[in-house]
Amino acid sequence: MERIPLVDYLVLDDDPHLVAHECTNCGARFFDRRSACASCSGQIFRDVAVERTGTLRTFTIVSFAAEGVQVPFVAGVVDCDGTSVRGNVVNVPPDPERVTLGMKVRLTTVPLGSDAAGVEAVGYGFEPVD
Amino acid sequence: MAENVWILGIHMTEFGKHKDKDTLDLGAEAALGALADAGVTMKDVGVLGAGNLIGNSGFGQLLQKQIGQTGIPVYNVANACATGATALRVAIMAIKAGEVDMGMAVGVEKLSGAGLLTGNARAAEGGHWVRDGRYGAVAPLDGRVGTETMPGVFAQIGMEYGHRYGGADFELFARISEKNHAHSTLNPKAAYQKRMSLEQIMNDVMIAYPNTRPMCSANCDGAAAAVVVSETKLRTLSQEQQRRAVKISASVLTSDPWQEACQVLPDINTLTRQAAATAYEQAGIGPEDLDLVELHDCFATAELVHYDNLQLCEPGGAVDFFRSGAPWRDGRLPVNVSGGLQSKGHPVSATGIANIWEIAQHLRGEAGPRQIEGATVGLAHVIGLGSACGVHVLEKAAA
Numbered sequence: 001m002e003r004i005p006l007v008d009y010l011v012l013d014d015d016p017h018l019v020a021h022e023c024t025n026c027g028a029r030f031f032d033r034r035s036a037c038a039s040c041s042g043q044i045f046r047d048v049a050v051e052r053t054g055t056l057r058t059f060t061i062v063s064f065a066a067e068g069v070q071v072p073f074v075a076g077v078v079d080c081d082g083t084s085v086r087g088n089v090v091n092v093p094p095d096p097e098r099v100t101l102g103m104k105v106r107l108t109t110v111p112l113g114s115d116a117a118g119v120e121a122v123g124y125g126f127e128p129v130d
Numbered sequence: 131m132a133e134n135v136w137i138l139g140i141h142m143t144e145f146g147k148h149k150d151k152d153t154l155d156l157g158a159e160a161a162l163g164a165l166a167d168a169g170v171t172m173k174d175v176g177v178l179g180a181g182n183l184i185g186n187s188g189f190g191q192l193l194q195k196q197i198g199q200t201g202i203p204v205y206n207v208a209n210a211c212a213t214g215a216t217a218l219r220v221a222i223m224a225i226k227a228g229e230v231d232m233g234m235a236v237g238v239e240k241l242s243g244a245g246l247l248t249g250n251a252r253a254a255e256g257g258h259w260v261r262d263g264r265y266g267a268v269a270p271l272d273g274r275v276g277t278e279t280m281p282g283v284f285a286q287i288g289m290e291y292g293h294r295y296g297g298a299d300f301e302l303f304a305r306i307s308e309k310n311h312a313h314s315t316l317n318p319k320a321a322y323q324k325r326m327s328l329e330q331i332m333n334d335v336m337i338a339y340p341n342t343r344p345m346c347s348a349n350c351d352g353a354a355a356a357v358v359v360s361e362t363k364l365r366t367l368s369q370e371q372q373r374r375a376v377k378i379s380a381s382v383l384t385s386d387p388w389q390e391a392c393q394v395l396p397d398i399n400t401l402t403r404q405a406a407a408t409a410y411e412q413a414g415i416g417p418e419d420l421d422l423v424e425l426h427d428c429f430a431t432a433e434l435v436h437y438d439n440l441q442l443c444e445p446g447g448a449v450d451f452f453r454s455g456a457p458w459r460d461g462r463l464p465v466n467v468s469g470g471l472q473s474k475g476h477p478v479s480a481t482g483i484a485n486i487w488e489i490a491q492h493l494r495g496e497a498g499p500r501q502i503e504g505a506t507v508g509l510a511h512v513i514g515l516g517s518a519c520g521v522h523v524l525e526k527a528a529a
Contacts, residue, residue, distance in 0.1 A: 008267075073277075085394065
């Protein structure tokens with residue numbers, strides 16, 4: 001089945017991973033399409049693979065969201081070896097007793113369904129490392 | 131050295147539901163109230179800063195058409211929750227630049243029943259995946275790549291602080307909210323004036339852990355306006371006007387400087403710290419000199435980090451500062467004696483002037499039952515996500 005990543009910065013290969021645009025001048029990393037560097041205004045970037053494991057910097061458990069968003073879910077920020085990444089924390093109950101700050105997590109993919117042509121969209125999340 | 135600028139008149143409408151008033155009615159009420167408080171008319175005002183995010187574009191001109199079309203320049207500004215402070219900054223800057231000797235700023239919002247701000251309702255899916263936007267996303271990211279809801283964003287900001295320094299748990303955040311709801315019982319203009327117990331707060335509807343509903347800012351209707359004047363002009367006015375005038379000892383607006391992660395989770399700390407440091411330097415006043423603070427408690431989790439950002443405590447000491455009782459109205463440094471955004475309410479564009487109104491009431495000795503006795507120096511802080519941070523340090527006129 002054909003697959004499409006939820007976002008440009010998710011690479012779906014044998015080892016799914018995230019790719020950041022790194023400023024060649026100052027090393028600042030970004031996930032969106034860039035005009036220039038927000039840190040030093042440099043205009044040259046290279047794509048770098050982001051470490052797939054990290055620690056949970058912070059989280060919240062969202063119980064109330066816009067229509068159509070499934071709740072509750074765990075939203076967080078993961079420190080992937082110095083690069084902060086936003087994502088859901090998955091494969092763990094949305095319970096503050098079960099999600100802990102500083103816990104080790106790793107990138108995983110999350111299927112999001114298929115469109116009319118049968119193309120499956122795939123997102124990402126972070127799951128606890130046992 | 132640019133001229134000192136003073137608040138000559140200031141007014142805040144009641145916050146809450148105003149079913150029979152539109153944004154112009156509320157804006158006009160605030161503006162006319164501020165002019166009356168100042169003892170001047172629109173003919174004296176040389177510049178107008180106007181803020182209204184949800185509703186009218188060109189709000190400033192529409193307001194003029196209701197209260198006085200005098201031909202002065204109008205600046206319609208938008209800076210999220212810092213819009214009111216930004217409008218005020220426009221008037222202050224015009225005076226400091228020597229273009230005018232008097233200006234007015236007005237902020238108004240109608241938000242009753244607005245519900246959760248942010249996050250896009252998700253359209254029914256179907257058709258074909260199409261990449262869109264600067265992330266090339268084939269579907270909305272809210273809920274799939276973390277959260278874009280304000281309660282969720284600010285929850286993470288508080289949780290991160292708690293993790294870094296320890297001691298902050300669900301109960302501590304709820305206790306911050308308990309304080310603000312208790313304070314609001316003395317504020318007849320607050321949208322909510324009910325004391326809430328810790329249990330009530332913790333057992334209320336969870337929005338984004340650890341923020342329950344009463345720990346979130348209250349959407350409501352309201353407006354606030356201020357008339358500002360140059361010191362030179364003030365000295366030509368009546369003794370009574372001079373006695374009630376409030377000195378703007380510092381007026382600072384910042385945006386967020388780039389930090390690692392700031393485009394992943396908004397960094398509301400760095401720009402607030404920089405605004406505070408600049409404000410204290412401008413005013414020649416330190417945090418130890420403050421008698422009261424109104425800070426941007428859009429969520430209970432936000433109030434905690436701003437104790438630290440505004441240097442009200444030692445670095446990393448926000449939890450101890452709160453636990454000491456300091457920010458209660460009878461504590462060492464009362465914070466949000468108005469009830470704060472959680473209880474007084476948060477009509478977005480009005481907030482940046484309304485918190486200055488609160489400080490001014492105390493410095494003038496006109497705050498009634500909630501007066502902080504002998505207050506001579508106060509600080510007002512707002513932050514609009516995106517971000518913009520406004521900090522104003524205010525001083526009572528010398529007797």
